[in-house]
Amino acid sequence: MLLGIVLSVFIYNMVDPAQASARRQARNEVTLREARDALIGWSVQRTSSAALPNARPGELPCPDMNGDGHEDGSCVAGALGRVPWKTLGIPEPRDEAGETLWYSIAGPFRIWNMNSNVINSDTSGNLTVYQNSAATALTTEAVAIIFSAGASLGTQKRDGAVAPCSTTGTSIARNLCAANYLETAATVNNAVIGGPFITAQPSNTFNDKLLVVTTTDLITVVEQRVARELLALLEAYSTAPGKSCSNNCYTAADKDFTNEEDDSAFRGWLPLCDADPDNWGALGITLPAWLTNNDWWKVIYFAVAPDKTENNSGGTLTVDGAPAHVVLITPGPAPQGAIRPSRTIPRTPTAPSQCVLESPLDSAQAKAYWQQYLSPNDPLNFDHSDNTYATPSSTAYARNRLYVIRP
Template sequence: MRRSTSSAFFVYQHGAALLIFMLFIFLVATSWILGQSGGTSARNQLDKATATTMAQAKEALIGRAATDANRPGSLTCPDVSNDGVADGVAGNCTSFIGRFPWKTLDLPELLDGNGERLWYALSPGLRDNPAAQPINPQKALELTLDGTTNIAAIIFSPGPPLANQNSRPSNAVADYLDGSNNDGDNTYVSGPPSATFNDKALAITRDDIFRNVNKRVLAEIRGPDAPGGPSYGLRRYYNDFGNFPWADSNNDGIADVGTSSGNLPYNDLELKALPPLPSIHLAVSERLAATGQLPAT
């Protein structure tokens, strides 16, 4: 009888120990899963904040290109001194890669999810300088991202420093951007995060820029529908003469009678403030020139 009681007690102890061990394993596994879930959630929040900030920067650059007073489509230089101000003289950029010039663009300081300021690469062909002319939708641009050509600009989130980036804060590109993104050429890459790469890149394509610039330029050509009468554009010409101008055949900005297809007569339209306009082709039917039927935009 005593042996039977002892055996039962042993079985009870063994079962209790097994239950405790299983409970311990369950708690460890649950803790690990919750930790992983919490880490993923935190990373997702950081990535979301970064994506929002980069989208703001992209929108600001496109808006700046569309509203530039003298060279629609041009972009501001990068900031190489980390003060938020674009660095360059009359559009001759100190460098075509640097930090995002948030002060120049009248924005609040834009930080990625890790608290780092954004970086910015500019295609030299879109700098705000007369030497960059012509600036138009057909112009071949220098930057590439992952093999895609005709990139106007790239916005970067540098992310936290990698093992070999131990000199932050600094103004050195290599302390922030990784791999071939810091080698000084016009070829850039993106990719999944790793121990040696954690840049996030957002491209602004040529089409992104000129989709908005073209609307602005065409609106300038048409002219305002002002209560006191339009001061420039096709509307002003029609208001003054009762018809629309012929095209310009010799690129002097003056309409040439009988020329139904040619350059825009920008001088006749009082559009001297928009240098890209002489490259715009104008096709005018005889009926349009004679009757002044204004096409819809």
């Protein structure tokens, strides 16, 4: 029977090479997607620890530039190397020509020792990918690109001999030189560090296949992890023994972008720097270093039921008409090209984990701030003026998402 299957597959491929080619392409696309999912999975679970005090969700591993399967400890923005499959813990990802997938990383998503800028919902990738011609940009905000290099073309040589490499401008082993794997289409050369890159129809001189990892692909999943951790911290706050309230209260909100709680404030920022009636540390709650170091408090909306604060009065909170204790709204990535206010409002002091001591926003400025993050299609949320909220109406992948603690 096995022989029969083998024979029929063989004959099938012989009589229909177009279908066989389509199947190889489909397998190639699956391999690319699996590598993308592994990169995103690695990134989402990054967390600070004693060994890696600055590790944070959202950062990506450097490409593997020396061919050992492991990420190289440092990399330039837009570096070109293999997918670091050993670091990701996946089988070696090979394309339809048997080549290990290549990978380029956007500077803003590199790890802390090369990139001490924050990574949160307002961080965008900055790699450009063209489609068919340099006139049409597929995106200018890719966080990573995964390449299937395909079989060698033209003068490409892939042995281990050391030779000049146009990608690095140095002499390296030919099988580590991107120019021996990636080509030019419509004057755009995929073997140039930092790009721009191009996806185009295969030809005699070009056979690269690209999978673009967008800011939305990565940020959407990272936000979900961050929101879950914030909910757990808020639950821990509510149930902590010895708190200075008798109603399992939560902290009230920060209404003016100081990162400090304001009494009787029920919506705005989550005061990670100074909660009230008790601060986090006083309740034995340790905030993860990555959370404070990456300014997540600036981009995630927080609302709390007035009767679940130390006041124990002032009304209830509702989501979709039903009672709630706490609401978080993650904004989703900024629309392409948009710079949202967490990145533009100057603050003093500038250390990310410190309270902001000067220049609080007034109520109109606070509303304008949040209206850059909340969708106007959800008027119950967008109003930023009462204790009623609703599940966001959009079904887009990049969108506001609402998280709630119910009674």
